[in-house]
């Protein structure tokens with residue numbers, strides 16, 4: 544078995560919790576990236592999800608059916624396994640605060656393949672780097688906006704508090720709920736195997 | 743707390759303008775429709791994305807939620823989240839919005 548490993552690194556003026564919110568927010572995948580159809584969840588509980596979906600292959604016009612398992616492994620690492628008909632991928636998102644205002648986001652992409660698939664790894668490597676950059680640029684406004692909203696005292700599903708004295712900077716106390724709560728969408732949770740619980 | 747916006751800075755018919763007040767920790771979206779101004783918090787009540795005027799509703803591109811211009815209710819999701827509307831008064835050279 545051959546392994547391709549690609550590491551991409553970016554920096555953002557937002558807290559690690561804002562970065563985690565963005566990477567665990569399943570509802571933006573379609574509206575912002577157009578990369579997924581609506582996922583069909585099989586399992587959700589605190590810190591982990593399993594779902595089936597069709598994911599768009601970067602820079603090609605095809606969609607691959609895939610099984611995705613994502614887990615918040617520890618406070619700094621989110622790990623995602625994606626199984627498609629052609630390959631198994633592991634994706635680690637490492638989020639670390641490097642100073643008061645900046646967070647480093649390091650994504651480690653790993654693909655396993657046989658020696659024939661390994662012939663394509665050099666092309667894969669270029670595509671993954673471009674993919675990472677595209678996704679980063681699409682996500683950046685979400686992270687910055689969310690950081691700003693929290694600094695104005697924003698409360699999820701409510702908005703900015705009405706009273707001035709309630710508008711306290713919440714960037715330091717905000718903790719992302721994982722998985723990020725979604726509004727009720729019967730379709731996404733309609734699979735007969737779906738289970739949900741607490742760890 | 744009240745803020746004043748001059749007529750010159752207000753949107754034209756069918757348009758919208760956003761004003762940020764970092765000291766007051768609020769950002770507002772003013773639209774003009776049918777000759778009337780309406781003022782909203784520009785933070786989408788879902789997760790804070792930027793609200794924009796799209797046709798006859800407010801839209802947030804983060805997760806594609808849409809809201810009613812008249813009562814702020816969400817129009818395309820099964821949720822009770824609502825965007826905030828502000829009262830304002832017409833003054834000599836503009837409008838005065840109460841963003842408390």
Ligand code: FES
Pocket residue numbers: 786787788789790791792802803804805806807
């Ligand atoms: S933040 Fe606006 S739709 Fe989610």
Ligand SMILES: [Fe+2]
Pocket residue numbers: 565566571572575576678682
């Ligand atoms: Fe994203």
